[in-house]
Amino acid sequence: MRLDRFDLNLLVVLDVLLEERNVTRASERLCIGQSATSAALSRLRDYFGDALLVQVGRRMEPTPLAQSLAAPIRDVLMRARVAVSMRPVFDPAEIECNFTIAASDYMIDLVLAETACNLARTTPGMCLNMGSVPEDIQAMFERGAIDLLIVPEQYASHMKHPQAELLQDEHVCMMCAEEARDIDVLTMDDYLDRGHVAIKLGDDASLAFEEWFLPRFGRQRRVECTIDQFNVAPLLVTGTRRVVTIHRRLAEKMAAMHPVKLLPAPFEMQPLREFMVWPRYLDEDPAHRWLRESIRATVERAEAA
Incomplete structure (x- = not known):
């Protein structure tokens, strides 16, 4: 298909080339010969009047123009894929689709697991691929590798x-129930004198949490264990004097299954605010909207209980 004398099929080739930066690998993904891929790249270079990709060793590096084209081309192609998958009538029971969701185990445990069970009844053809939030969130999101992102506000605020x-959720302190049997109020001194389990889901977030203490109390927490997921936290405080600062909603679920005790945190912190973020091209997609509404309904049912 042509638009203003430009072959739109070339956009598919350019998108893959910009991601792979290698003609051989791009050809394999496109299921065409290397000569065809090279010919397409030559036509693209003629049209844009730019080299687009320059050989540097074994890798091809994009020119400034190619870098500026990457995001809009990916957005156009993603919107096109959504458009051709549209049907006149949206029937949740009949759709067949896959969505990739990136979220912490906190959100998977608290919200997404129940949502997935509900969708198995209402939307059996919807497959949810759930995984942890990658370090290169922005890049993965822009490449279309993530269909829905659930992250704290500090991450979401950078996403356009x-x-x-x-x-929203607040922080509480979790301790071994036996160790905390005579403790009703955890003081700040006792809190800072104990060893801590630190949950670090990303360098920026964990650094902000640790730096929060020093200017306010003149000392830092003594971190004895560091983990990158929430669900193992009870195992690391049970039988010890340690304390872990964790979100109340999940902590209450954990307290029903583990010998731990929850105590109010001896300091005030801004509440956690979790946001759903999704690509622009999926904003009007009925299946994706159904997924978002299902997730929100799970949260609303939990809050009403």
Whole structure:
């Protein structure tokens, strides 16, 4: 298909080339010969009047123009894929689709697991691929590798895509129930004298949390264990004097299954605000909207209980 004398099929080739930066690998993904891929690249260079990709050793590096084209081309192609998958009538029970969701185990445990079970009944053809939030969130998101991102506000605020607040939560302290049997109020001195389990989901977030203490109390927490997920936290405080600072909603679920005790945190912190973020091209997609509404309904049911 041509638009203003430009072969739109070349956009598909350019998108893959910019991601792979290698003609051989791009050809394999496109299921065409290397000569065809090279010919397409030559036509693209003629049209844009730019080299687009320059050989540097074994890798091809994009020119400034190619870098500026990458995001809009990916957005156009993603919107086109959504458009051709549209049907006149949206029937949740009949759709067949896959969505990739990136979220912490906190959100998977608290919201997404129940949502997935509900969708198995209402939308059996919807497959959810759930995984942890990658370090290169922005790059993965822009490449279309993530269909829905659920992250704290500090991450969502940097994303220039549709988003909505999903829930808020506060911090509590979790300790071994036996160790904390005579403790009703955890003082700041006792809190800082104990060893801590630190949950670090990303360098920026963990650094902000640790730096929060020093200017306010003149000392830092003594971190004895560091983990990158929430669900193992009870195992690391049970039988010890340690304390872990964790979100109340998940902590209450954990306290029902583990010998731990929850105590109010001896300091005030801004509440956690979790946001859903999704690509612009999926904003009007009925299946994706159904997924977002299902997730929100799970949260609303939990808050009403």
